[in-house]
Amino acid sequence: MRDSVIQRLAELAVKEPRIFLITGDLGFGVLTDFAERFPNQFLNAGVAEQNMTSVAAGLALEGRIVFTYSIGNFPTLRCLEQLRNDVCYHDANVNVIAIGGGFSYGPLGMSHHATEDIGILRTLPNLKVAVPSDPWQAALVLDQIVASPGPSYLRLDKSAAGITEGRGAQFRFGVAQKVREGDHVTIIAAGGILGEVMSAADELSAQGLDCRVIDMCSIKPLDENIVIEAAQETGGIVTVEEHNVIGGLGSAVAEVCLEQGVQPKIFRRIGMKDIYSELVGSQTYLRSRYGMDQIAIVETVVSALKVA
Numbered sequence: 001m002r003d004s005v006i007q008r009l010a011e012l013a014v015k016e017p018r019i020f021l022i023t024g025d026l027g028f029g030v031l032t033d034f035a036e037r038f039p040n041q042f043l044n045a046g047v048a049e050q051n052m053t054s055v056a057a058g059l060a061l062e063g064r065i066v067f068t069y070s071i072g073n074f075p076t077l078r079c080l081e082q083l084r085n086d087v088c089y090h091d092a093n094v095n096v097i098a099i100g101g102g103f104s105y106g107p108l109g110m111s112h113h114a115t116e117d118i119g120i121l122r123t124l125p126n127l128k129v130a131v132p133s134d135p136w137q138a139a140l141v142l143d144q145i146v147a148s149p150g151p152s153y154l155r156l157d158k159s160a161a162g163i164t165e166g167r168g169a170q171f172r173f174g175v176a177q178k179v180r181e182g183d184h185v186t187i188i189a190a191g192g193i194l195g196e197v198m199s200a201a202d203e204l205s206a207q208g209l210d211c212r213v214i215d216m217c218s219i220k221p222l223d224e225n226i227v228i229e230a231a232q233e234t235g236g237i238v239t240v241e242e243h244n245v246i247g248g249l250g251s252a253v254a255e256v257c258l259e260q261g262v263q264p265k266i267f268r269r270i271g272m273k274d275i276y277s278e279l280v281g282s283q284t285y286l287r288s289r290y291g292m293d294q295i296a297i298v299e300t301v302v303s304a305l306k307v308a
Contacts, residue, residue: 072114102242119247159192182210236266
């Protein structure tokens with residue numbers, strides 16, 4: 001997804017000279033072409049992500065459309081005060097691109113496992129949060145970010161759902177996509193883990209359970225209407241995220257249900273429990289070990305429907 005996003009950013013930078021990209025001293029293989037083509041729109045801030053964010057805020061307040069780029073927790077949690085005070089408080093046009101969402105950098109251990117970022121960042125006023133599931137969708141999100149003033153967070157992971165581009169030709173904040181019809185239960189996911197959901201939906205269909213599947217790429221603002229419809233029209237809601245179950249997608253969906261007065265027949269959240277990851281390994285391995293892969297999704301849906 002990162003290659004798709006940077007390629008699209010370069011295409012947009014040709015027509016929009018206000019675009020400015022700052023890296024935290026990484027991504028050279030991906031960013032080399034952009035840096036060479038747009039030397040006046042690129043800066044390597046070094047391994048100094050907090051300073052990078054403050055510099056970005058200053059550039060944005062002078063009229064630039066700024067993007068910061070680094071791994072998972074480094075341009076987000078490490079820079080939380082700068083994002084809060086310098087960027088979001090001033091509604092500055094700073095857009096964080098974090099690669100390595102969830103367990104993308106699984107072999108590097110807990111410091112590189114981004115499993116709390118969505119829950120923390122979605123509490124910041126003015127900040128939009130998007131978690132695309134495929135490279136082509138990530139590029140569409142970038143188009144919308146450039147066209148939308150104010151700060152945003154674009155969370156990319158190393159996996160992809162593998163769904164064809166035919167399911168949608170555009171992205172808008174606050175609008176989700178229904179990628180599969182069904183009425184037994186609704187599964188709502190965001191990010192590349194949507195691929196696990198689609199595989200689980202195939203298996204559940206073989207067992208006679210038809211699942212509605214929703215791609216909630218825009219987590220903030222959230223598509224409340226599609227959540228309400230799911231609660232009213234299907235046998236329940238299951239959320240799936242490569243993130244802590246506290247504060248993330250599942251929490252956002254639950255908030256909508258309670259505030260709008262709709263009660264799903266069942267409600268389950270699949271993701272990291274309230275723990276830190278103590279294991280290292282591939283993204284696929286860690287999803288399996290922490291109960292958020294295809295097998296875990298099928299088991300959760302089947303067991304929930306049995307007690308409904």
